[in-house]
Amino acid sequence: MKITVVGAGAVGATTADNLVRRNIAEEIVLLDIKEGFAEGKAQDMMQTAALLGFESHIKGVTNDYQATSGSSVAVITSGLPRKPGMTREELIGTNAGIVKSVVENLIKHSPDIIILIVSNPMDTMTYLALKASGLPKNRIIGMGGALDSARFKYQISDKLNASANDLNAIVIGGHGDTTMIPLIKHATWNSVKVDSFLTEEEEDEIVKKTMVGGATLTALIGTSAWYAPGAAAAAMVESIVKNQNKLFTASVFLEGEYGQEDINIGVPVIINNKGWDRIVPMELSDKEQALFKASADAVRKMNDVLYT
Numbered sequence: 686m687k688i689t690v691v692g693a694g695a696v697g698a699t700t701a702d703n704l705v706r707r708n709i710a711e712e713i714v715l716l717d718i719k720e721g722f723a724e725g726k727a728q729d730m731m732q733t734a735a736l737l738g739f740e741s742h743i744k745g746v747t748n749d750y751q752a753t754s755g756s757s758v759a760v761i762t763s764g765l766p767r768k769p770g771m772t773r774e775e776l777i778g779t780n781a782g783i784v785k786s787v788v789e790n791l792i793k794h795s796p797d798i799i800i801l802i803v804s805n806p807m808d809t810m811t812y813l814a815l816k817a818s819g820l821p822k823n824r825i826i827g828m829g830g831a832l833d834s835a836r837f838k839y840q841i842s843d844k845l846n847a848s849a850n851d852l853n854a855i856v857i858g859g860h861g862d863t864t865m866i867p868l869i870k871h872a873t874w875n876s877v878k879v880d881s882f883l884t885e886e887e888e889d890e891i892v893k894k895t896m897v898g899g900a901t902l903t904a905l906i907g908t909s910a911w912y913a914p915g916a917a918a919a920a921m922v923e924s925i926v927k928n929q930n931k932l933f934t935a936s937v938f939l940e941g942e943y944g945q946e947d948i949n950i951g952v953p954v955i956i957n958n959k960g961w962d963r964i965v966p967m968e969l970s971d972k973e974q975a976l977f978k979a980s981a982d983a984v985r986k987m988n989d990v991l992y993t
């Protein structure tokens with residue numbers, strides 16, 4: 686089993702580090718365009734093997750796609766990250782060119798590959814990857830909702846002083862500060878609805894803090910986050926590689942589900958060795974349905990920037 690991570694920057698290296706520690710693949714290839722960069726990061730990670738006890742082998746390469754050949758899964762993190770004050774959408778032009786060429790190179794060497802897109806604006810990059818690659822829709826998955834849902838659980842756990850592991854809570858919609866939809870009315874603490882412990886104001890506060898979760902970190906750190914994004918991508922890859930059938934919100938191609946078509950946007954899906962296997966339907970309230978429609982409209986507007 687071989688896994689490729691493209692982009693050895695903050696998110697790519699953290700994804701690779703999480704994967705290597707999970708010991709789920711014999712080989713991980715870390716690829717970056719910057720000379721020597723991925724080689725250095727990979728060697729640093731390999732030097733933790735004797736300390737952490739993993740058997741996976743990680744190899745860094747500079748733009749050498751031959752080395753990725755025969756990969757089952759790839760995670761694409763190459764591209765520019767956000768700077769303070771920037772939206773994910775402002776990255777579109779540069780990242781589109783990068784994502785398209787990376788996808789083409791990966792498929793050339795691994796025709797059966799499943800691709801996880803992380804680069805922003807993620808929903809549009811995932812749609813572009815699907816259209817440009819011609820791969821079956823199930824083999825192109827966008828990572829954003831898994832991260833946003835983890836951030837949502839963090840905000841709820843912080844407010845309730847509860848373990849994030851006891852929470853069930855998801856964010857659907859686009860992966861953007863104004864497009865994501867934290868489904869607070871569906872969230873549970875074990876099987877008890879969290880709204881029974883919260884005032885309306887507290888619910889609003891949790892939702893708002895979740896939506897600006899990424900921007901808050903960008904303002905604090907000076908660039909976008911990497912620990913939670915890397916952990917989210919690795920968890921999704923593990924569900925593919927180990928055929929775990931875990932449920933994640935992921936950006937997938939809709940053909941009428943949730944009232945939308947010809948768009949990649951975050952909905953709950955089952956992830957296994959087919960990629961995303963099936964979409965999980967949810968009963969949304971009128972308000973949630975309206976928010977989802979508005980979110981899809983915003984994502985579609987972003988897609989139009991590329992396709993008009």
Ligand code: NAI
Nearest residue numbers: 692694695696717718763764765766803804805828829914
């Ligand atoms: P970074 O700048 O630390 O790393 C990006 C890496 O990509 C650099 O090392 C660069 O040399 C490499 N790169 C650029 N062009 C390349 C190419 N053509 N081929 C191979 N490598 C190439 O950025 P960071 O923080 O790792 O973020 C990466 C991307 O992920 C950004 O677009 C960011 O906005 C996005 N992101 C998405 C999240 C999500 O939830 N979907 C969460 C966090 C970041």
